[in-house]
Amino acid sequence: MSPNSMAEPIKPSWPSSSRPNTPVKVSGLLDAACIKRFDAAQGKDEILKSLVSLLCDREHLASVPEVLSKVLDRERGISTTLDSGLSLPHTRLRALSKISLALAVFSHPIEDSKTPGVPVKAMLLVLVPENAESAAAYLKLLRSIANLFQGALLEEIGRAAGSEEVLEQIRRAER
DSSP states (O other), X not given: OOHHHHHSOOOOSSOGGGXXXXXXXXXXXXXXXXXXXXXXXXXXHHHHHHHHHHHHHHHTOSXXXXXXXXXXHHHHSSXXXXXXXXXXXXXXXXXXXXXXXXXXXXXXXXXXXXXXXXXXXEEEEEEEESSXXXXXXXXXXXXXXXXXXXXXXXXXXXXXXSHHHHHHHHHHHHO
């Protein structure tokens, strides 16, 4: 081994988009058809059912009640609402081939009984395949979500006129 070869950095073999510290873009996993605005006060379970239905249709998953049950079971445990006002319900599914997202945007924040005093301004449902590759991608996605959905963005998307505008605001915030 020559002295010069030891000084050269080792280049990773993975593509740049899958490097461990490269953020995952939420806008790359979310499309406007899976963004829903709620103007009237509705309960968390009703909103979750609506988001689950959207993703079940999109991903051709057979059983809305089964997926909803898994999400609600998870929600009955520890709170998934972040201090920023984003609720992050999630579950793993065998029948799923890729991570799928659906976003509920509220014109008026809703309450989450698990986090009193933290108004929920948006809810991002995350469905994750049950496999090892998805686990690593999911952790990267969670980091991106926590960094992205802070107060300013949550306020902006709450005022957005429609799902395309919400998605564009998310894209701008990711730049």
